[in-house]
Amino acid sequence: TLDLTCRKDPCFVKFSEMEKMANIQAEINEVQPLLLSVTIFSTLQFYFIGKKCEILQDMNRHLEAILKEKRALRKRLIKPRSQDSLPIEATFHKYLVELLTEAVTFIEKLESHLQTVRSIPQIPNIMKDMGTALTKTEVLVMELEELAEQILKWRELQKEVYSD
DSSP states (O other): OHHEEEEEEEHHHHHHHHHHHHHHHHHHHHHHHHHHHHHHHHHHHHHHHHHHHHHHHHHHHHHHHHHOOOOHHHHHHHHHHHHHHHHOOOGGGHHHHHHHHHHHHHHHHHHHHHHHHTTTGHHHHHHHHHHHHHHHHHHHHHHHHHHHHHHHHHHHHHHHHOOO
């Protein structure tokens, strides 16, 4: 009989509804900066990837030009140049040895540079995969937010049940 006579006053019902709305608004205000930071991060990431792609394309063009002149470069490196050029002073011999060492190192690494250049056409596919991964991440974030809301609702219900 006590339960039947107990009525909730309309002012308290409105108060609880307003409190719920304020809690929901606070959760939205917490999530918005996170979404903004994710958006900014992804935009910057694509910008820097585009810059790196441009640099790699420039390197590709340069290495292709070198590759076209590969035979001529090999002939020039094999052919003794001592009779064709001016004599080098003894003070510069050290620098010449360093230069030749760097040239040999470059020639040894030429194949790896070429492999890097050959991988450039795969960059659009990698970018597409990154876009797909970003979309999946955004979907997971939304699902996580929904799960958090459900947990909070369940928690409130449990509080009410235990308080009764």
